[in-house]
Structure formats: C-alpha cells, structure tokens
Amino acid sequence: MAHFEKATSLHDWLNQRLAIDTLRRVLATEYWIPKNINFLWAMGMVLAITFGMLLISGIFLLMYYQPNVDLAFDSVNYTIMKEVEFGWLWRHVHGVAASVVFLIIYIHMFTGIYYGSYKKGRELIWISGMLLFVTFSAEAFSGYMLPWGQMSYWAGMVITNLFSLGDLHLNGLVEWIRGDYVPGQAFLNRFFMLHVLLLPLVIIALIGLHFGTLRIPHVNNQEGEEIDFDEEAAKYKAGKKKEAKVIAFANDFLAKDMFVVSIFLIFFFYLVFYHYEFAMDPVNFDPADPLKTPEHIYPEWYFLWSYEILRPFSTNVGLIAFGFAQVIFFLLPFLDRSPNAKPAHKRGLFFYWFWALVIDMIVLTAMGKLPPEGIFSTIGLYAALTFIGLWIILPIITKMEKEVKE
Amino acid sequence: MRELKILAIVVTFTLITYYLVEPFAHSQMHKHVEFRNFQYDGKSDIEEVEHKIKVAKANNEPTKELEKKLEEKKKFWSEVDKISKIKGDPVAGEGTYAMCQGCHFDGATNMGGVTPPSLEHAGALYDKKYLIALVKDPAMAMNVDHKYKDDSMHPMGAIMSMVSSDQDIANVVAYLKEKKAGKMDATEAFVEACGRCHADRYMKWTQVGFVPKTKENIKTGQDIEALKFKQKVAEEQNALADYLGKLPPDLSIIVRARSEHFLKTFVEDPQTQLPGTAMPRVGLTKESYEKVNEFLEDSGDAKRHERAELGPIVLVYLLIFALFAYLWKREVWRDLH
C-alpha cells in the first residue's frame, strides 16, 4: 500500500489520492496546442458542447417518452409538447442539435481533409473520427424512429430493407433486425434501447478514443508545419510565450474555443426559437400509418448524399455503390499517397480534388431530396459517378504530387 | 482577416446547401397553388376543369364530358355572381330559413353519412357568395360534384328544389348574414366548421362532441358512461368513413404537419391540393379562418406564446455571454501574440 500522510488541505488530500495536480498539468496547463490555428480548430469543442446539449435534453425527454407504438406519438406531441413545462424547449433543442451536430461534423471532417490532418501519424485520429461519424449516424437514425410518425415508420422500413442486400434476399435478416415482418412494437423497443443506451455508450467510449489518438501526434496547424513540441513547450514555460509556437490547452486554447462556442450558441438558439422546422419534418407530424406511404420519402439532410448514391442504380449496383460510400472515407489516409501533410492550397491538384468533392457532395445532397425524375435523376446519376470517380483518381493524383519544401 | 474569409466560405456553402434541400427542394416537390384570399368566385374550379381538359388532350383522350362540365361550372358561378348583386330581404328570408331547420337543428344526428351542422354562426363563418352557391347547388359549391354522378345526390341536394328562385336564395342568405352572424370564439368556429368530420384528440373533441367527464364505478373500475360515449363516437366514425371513403384525419397537430399555405389553400378549395379528395369546400371567410386556425394552433402548437417570449431573452443572454467570452479570450491572448 502506498504511503499516505496527514493532509494539510482538501487539495492536498485529493492530490495524495487522485494526483489532481498531475492530471491538471497533463490534461490542461501543459497539454500543448499549436498557436497557428484558426476558428475551425474549435469545432471539436463545439461538437463536445452540442453532444452535451443532446445528452441533457435527451435525459428530460426520456422521462416522459413512451416506447410503445400506440403511445409514442402522443407522448412526444402531447405530453412533452403541451403538458411538460419546458418540454417543448427540450424537444426543439434535441431536434435542432441532432441536425446541427452533423453540420459541425461535416465542417470538422472537411477541415481535416483540407489541412491533411489524417496524415503522418494522425491516421487513427481520422479513423476514430469516422467511427464517431458512423455511430452518430446510427444514433440519429434510431432517434428518428422514436416519435413514430410517418417518416419514422417509412424511413425505418426503407433502411432496414437495405439489409436484404438486393438479390441475396436476406428477408430473414431484415425480420431479425425488426423482430417482426414489418416495423412494429419490437422494432420500436429495440431502436429505443439502441438510442438511449447502447449507442450513447459507444459514442462516449469513441470520444475517449478520439481524444486519446490526438495525444501523441498532437493537433495539426494551419500551415502543416512540423513542430518540435518539447522545444516549443520549453520556450513557453520559460516565459517566452510570444515566440513559442505552442499554447497551453487551458486557458489559452480554451479561451478561444469558448468565444467560438458563444458565437455558435447564438446561431444555435436562433434556430431553436425561430427556425426549427428544417430539423423537424412536417411529414413526421402525421402518425405512423403502415398502409399509406408518404408521397415523398427522403432521409434527413445529412444522409441525403449517400442516399442519392444508392438511388440512380438498379438495386444491386445501388447497394454496392452505397456500401462504397460508407467505407471509402475510412480509407482516406491510405488512399492519399502524397508525402505532404500540408493544407490543400499548397498541394496542387489535391486542392481541386477537395473542392470537387465538396461541390459533388452538395449536388448529391440536393438531388437526394428532389423527386427522382427527369433532369434531377440524370444529374444525380452523374454526381454519383463523379463521387466514385473522385475516389478512384485520388491515389493517382496524390502519387503524382511533388514534395513541398518550405 | 483570414478567419473572416474562412468563415465566409463556410457560411456560403452552408447556405447553398440549405437553400437546395429546403426552399428549392420543397418548391419542386409541391406544385404551387395560388392563395385567393378567401374569395369564392369559382375561378379555381374552372381552372381545375381546364387543366383536366389539357391533360386529356395531351393523352389523346375524349374531352367532350369535360367541356360540358366546364360550361356548367362557368354558368353556375356567373349565376352565383348575379344573385350576389340582388338585395336580399332578411325578413322574407326567415321563412325560408325555417325549412333549413328541418335538418339543421341543435342535436341533429347523422343523415346519410354526415351530421348536418349547426347554423348558429353560419352568417359569420361562411362567405356570402359561398352561401349563395351552397343553397343553389351544394355539390357544385363544395366542389365535390365529381362524387355525385346521375345515380346519387348530395345529402343536402334537396335544398335545390326547396329554394330555387334567385330572390329566395338572396333572402335566406341575407337572413343568415344578419341574424346568424353573432360573435363566436375559436372553439365554436372549429366545432361548427370542421368538427362534424374531424376529431381533435388533443382538445378532447370528437365528431359527436367533447369527451364528457364521467366517473367509474369504484368497486370494479368500470366506466359505463365513458364506454357508451366511445360507442357513439365509433358509430359516427364508421358512418363517416363509409360515406367519405376513409375517416377524415384527426386535426390535433395538423398545424405542424402541413404548412400554413397548404392549410389556407386547402380550406379554400381542397381539390387544388388533393385532387379527388372527399373533403368539401367549407367556404370560410378570412376572419373565421383565422378563428379556426387559432383553435388548431392551441391544439398543435400550444406553447407558441411561451416560445416567442423566451426567444429574445435567451438570445440577449447569449450576446452577453459572447461579450464576456471575447473579453476573456482577449485577455488570455494578449500575452501570446
């Protein structure tokens, strides 16, 4: 057993048992972040705050929500929206945050792609981030089932049908996932469990992993400069804060983060109070009706690009393209063959590849919502082919890239 | 400056994406229906038939029936317009109104599928031209004439033989507009205009009235009165569903399920938004529509006033929050730059 002395203060008492001074030093005051960064580096904190808001609002919704096919719709739209004090606020915060969190995730992802923050020792940061993206997607989808409106039901029907895998006709698998021939009570109950327990646990574990993967390679910077963190930290600690290329996580980085967070919150609560409809589709305010398909079925906006990759093809090809879209982002660190871990504007062709990808995904997103007819159908097909093509040429154009010397 | 440039790029792409998936996509998904400010002159009815003729011609289908229908509609609405210019005599109208009361009375029960509505506030609820059209030919006024071919008649069809002269029509409408136009609240407006076909469970309204307060037998937990009421509702709903093809939807949360524009234009002429629907045109005036809408918002968006109150407070607080965050950041970073 370790040796303990009589504590001189509460701080000392805790310090002997928990080493809080060391923790503080390692996690905050001597956790080094590059100085040369912009506000996009605060998106991690914005995401953490948004996840916190989802968790808290979710807890209060959970206190009144009823996971029963006959009661779910009214427990949300009557009990929570009309009876519970501030129930409407929790629900609108939860619904808007679920949508906005994906906007920030996409900004965070594309920041990583633009600045090459998945290269040279940072591969696991990217992969753990992508795992978070996939888990968040599952979390969003399972949550969308819970109000048991028309869009919940029919999105549940369409997405679980994907698991029959086209010509493999795995109807047994689909029925196993649903626990019934069609989405019903068993389906609602298990997606409820996934949404409020299993997936949040996985998300929290993955957030821990994501932070862990940052520790050794450190956060990237705006110019892709390789920094000797020990040397720069020594300068900082010697009081030469102005010359040092690093800053401490707290309070230096945190102060900037919180300012960005405060601007984000203004935007977020503006949406919550004045513009929540975009995140709460009107179709889902009609109770689920298994015998009536809504005129238009489309997923929430953040799934549209991958949905559109599924749509223009015949069932089997569509599923293969869809599967491709789901895994390809994971492989980015290995498909990018360039020796440079630099921002895109220093990398020649990659710069154009980056913007082509952004624009193509926006086009896919738009076409994914529009009815699949006429010109939209054609544009969607070409955008889907472009998406696949972009990923095929990525190793080629990055292989051709010359090493950038500063 | 660089940060502002980056911010501008992020905001631009976000707004483009938003525009494409929301306003643009919805404009493509839903055909545009013109709002006519609750004027009932038959224009949308005539345009509907004209459109059908155009489609039929494009498909090389016969248009003779439709052309006949078009003439019929044009003639009908021009006659309505003519009657609206005749000065009606409310005193003479009272006698005619007595005939209406044969079916429209307090406590009326289901007749051929629907329960005749109370006319207590008919003069305030319904537009003058619409009432004229309604007395002249109910199926045409409601724009559900497609449902009644030669073999069946609108449940109110008998009025056509009872009140047929232009002057009679003008008189009874004048009577309604003068004597049955008292003040009403949002609940009365909804109940009289919509409540015979549509339930609203969030307001405890059923097609046969508000759910009554009943007591259960404490020894058994059984509540016979409640069961009896449920049976009455079920019978009324079955009759309605048989008559209309399906049970009209519960309107508890319709204000969130449909846009404001959809609801307004749908009430003006249901056929424009849902071709072939069994829902009749109701003929609400602008004022009475607002009353009905108020009831529906109380039902489906009850906390809207609280939301409107809290919004500015939260945003002002966040501005202060941002100011302090900025001051802190500036202080911390003074040593770093």
Next chain:
Amino acid sequence: MGKAFGAVASVGAVATLYAMKKTWDPLPSVKAAGFTTLDMSAYEDNKLVTEKWRGKPIFVLKQSPEMVEYAKKKDELKRLIKVGNDYFMIVVGLCTHLGCIPGYRPERKDFLCACHGGQYDSTAEVTKAPPPRGLDIPPFKVDGMKVVLGEEGPEYKKMLQDGITLPV
C-alpha cells in the same frame, strides 16, 4: 494453460452470443399471428381492395375479362390465382424495390410507386424500373371460394418452383 482458459472463456462467449441472437428473433406470438382468410366472391372487377396479412398490405384485384385477355397476351396468366371461374391478382402491396405501397390507377389499370417511380401492370408484373421484379405473391391455399393466406397450397408451391414469385 492461458490459452486453454481463453478457449473455455470463448465457448461461454459464443453461447452468450447465441442467446443474444435468439432474443432478437421475432416472438412466437408475432410469428403465429397470421392466417388471413379471404372470401373471393366479394370482390368486383378492376376494383383494388387492400387486405391485411401479418401487418402487410395485400392487394386483391379481380380481373375483368379484358384484363384476363391482357394477361394471356403478355403470358402473365401464371401470376394470377384462379378461384372458381375468376382470376385474381393477390400480391403483397409493397414495392419490391424498397418497400413502399404502390398506388393503383384503375383508369390505366396499373400501379405507380410514389417513392421511386416504379410501375407495375394489372398482374403486378413490373413495367418500369427500379423494382427488380413484380410484386411478390404471399403463400396461399385455395379452398373452394376461399383463399387462406399464410398456408402453402399446391398452386403456390408450383409458383415458387417456376420462379414466378419469391418466398415472402
């Protein structure tokens, strides 16, 4: 010995996984809940009636003489079910693409799926992609003027054998 312990532990883990898999299976009450009997004398020519079987919509469409002619011409009579002297289309009313309910247009005698634009004719054979095949026919058994859904009669087994429908 460490490896042996690992092996014993994995036996336990696999057994637990098996139990978990079985827990997710549809319940016996769900599985047993569905034999629907249809009285075929009650239907009218070219009038689509939607019945319910195991929570799924079932389209029943009695074929008018001209529709039977059409089916003969297209060699699709094999998709129809003969009860007495009449032919019926009895199918699961879920699009074979991604499971929406197609709408019937009596004047054109065809089905249109609003979700992704697939089309089917009056025997529910597909006429326009993306659906990969016609609407599936549920297991049925003809019993006089009645049809029992959920039971596999000889006519249904033949359809399966000939590849006219897939097991639902």
